[in-house]
Amino acid sequence: MQVVSVTQSAAHATLWDSWRHHARTLLHAAVRPEEVAWNQGVEQASLFANVNLGRVDLTDKPPNNHSSIVISKAFLELARSVAAHSDCTRWALLYRMLWRQTLGGERALLAMATDADVRLAGRWAKAVGRDIHKMHAFVRFRRVDDGFLEPHAPTQRQCFIAWFEPEHDIVRLTAAFFQRRFAAMNWSILTPRECVHWQGTRLQFSPGVTRDHAPSNDVLDDLWRSYYRSIFNPARLKIKAMQSEMPKKYWKNLPEASVIEELIASSQTRTQEMLVTEQRPVKAAPKNAYLRGLREMDSGGLDDDGL
């Protein structure tokens, strides 16, 4: 049994890079998945480090020599998502799937939708995808004076800081989205896992921090809550539908969530009042040239239902 450690280091900026490096080496040495124990984040002398190996290309590029093993782009994309999942057995799953598709001879593995490994990887990738989607949605930027995080040269650009608590390792998978969208602002997204910063030239990453590094409110929060209150329709309460899309775990970092309870509590009374309000009569059309024009158009028009 070989023990392999997936670790961030100078050579491998991300765990994903580290896993790819190890997987490539192991696969080339034809090490079977059941002969490897994967762990993460702990520096250990890997037993196979002194095995002298050629290379297995773990990218989507076509093989440029016969010792390369071709991995499908679809698997690489799936694996990139699975690698961000927080379950510590993901590295073993990915290596097992990699081995099965190559040395194991199951080239069409990914098409076997009922295979247990394929299903599990699919579920994890979906969970990561959902986490990414929720991060795109629920990050809330707060305006700060420049130099809030650390003193640097003053800038003409507006500066914002957000705090978010993702479930999986997705900061690097979401950074490009925020860069495309908010290229003209300076911003940082702080999370307990990893932080990302943008000041107009390139994305920078730093280790995770605690909540107190980020501002806790914004001058626009009240106006936003006013909007949230007003767009809510008390006559159609569907709390479960809300919570299935915006689970409570996100509420503590959403400025609008503080008014949810009050909206729910008052909705029944508000609706009841609507139902007992006296119905209003029709009001005659005011004198208006435009309305008169409409009536003239109508009198010459069709009146069938056209179905």
Add this chain to the structure above:
Amino acid sequence: MELQQKLEILADAAKYDASCASSGAARKDSRAGRGVGSTGGAGICHSYTPDGRCISLLKVLMTNVCLYDCHYCVNRRSSNVERARFTPEEVVNITLDFYKRNYIEGLFLSSGIIRSADYTMELVTEVARQLRELHHFRGYIHLKTIPEASPELIERAGRFADRISINIELPIQSSLVALAPEKNLPRTLAAMAHIRNKIDESRDSVMASPIRAGAGAGNPGAATKPAAIKSGPVKSAPAKAAPFARSQSTQMIIGADASTDAVILQRADSLYHDYKLRRVYYSGFSPTAQPSILLPPQAPPLLREHRLYQADWLLRFYEFKVEEIASAHAPNLDLEVDPKLGWALQNRASFPIDINRAAREQLLRIPGVGVRSVDRIISARRFARLRLADLVRLRLAMKKLLPFIVAADHHPQNSLDSEHLRARFVPPTQLALDFVNAVKPSPLDLQATLSGEM
């Protein structure tokens, strides 16, 4: 009036418009620009209110003062609601401030009709113009247009917007005559046809532009794309059409008039096919603090709206026809069971369906099996004959589909012919149609509407 108070009035006035989608826009971002914003991926819902609706766009009216008297609308002239009016700059600033905090995907702007259709349309378009031209805003803009506005103004609105919509509101002209006397169905349809042509022209022009044509020149497949066929050979493509919104949508109010589900779905079907609408929204008429003498005091059950969305999905993604779901002799959808299950119960001779052999269009008819699951079944059965355990692994709703399928180790025998089959899906206490305590959709149903699977 304070900005906050205006926002309260003009958001309250806009909330009965169900549409909030931010999908279907062209790919654009702010990397080269001076402003903020990006579009082009899937739509994003930035928050949800306790009515279960998503907040994707800042949805407000320019003003809720209105000349019209549409009785399903809280802003009609006979309503006593408090009135307000934004300046274009106010809407622009709130949009940008909200956008920079990642509260929203963009703006959905509509308006009560003041002075004339053209005057109102210009007011709404001015906001979009300022966002795009003065602030280089690349986020999503959805503009509501007025059928009676001049074609030039609609084209101008379409230049700035990602989506354009006109609300049809009621499916037939006679209902409009009764409840919305200023509105007119033929005029609305004519404006939708105009918008459809502009969307097509703009898209074809993009497809045939030198950059695209050059890129596709070495690719023999490019010529077979539908859009390329439509615009003819690349060389004779029309002069470059002005940019225009990518899609249009509409909304129908449910339960304000006596229209049956069949009438509503026929109208929707025609809008999808003849006018190429991206989405038809169904909005159950909802009680307001300004009830009209012309409307029923009681709102329709929310479940009716839910069933219409399910039926809409069957029309668009499951190859169903309106007559199969809502026919002349049963013009309203069954509230107790979803329309796909309802069809299966009515058409038992089409079952059981063998999941190992049936064609894709047959698999799509199985209750409880969604489009993605159909794809997975087709993919997986190439390798082995599928058994029930495989279907469990695909996380299908087994209880729902067992009577309707044949698998390698399963045949429903005579349970398909059982008189009690329907009762298996309908809790016995709710057999009577009870509108006060209407059947609530199960969590699974809700999930299904969100993912589109049935």
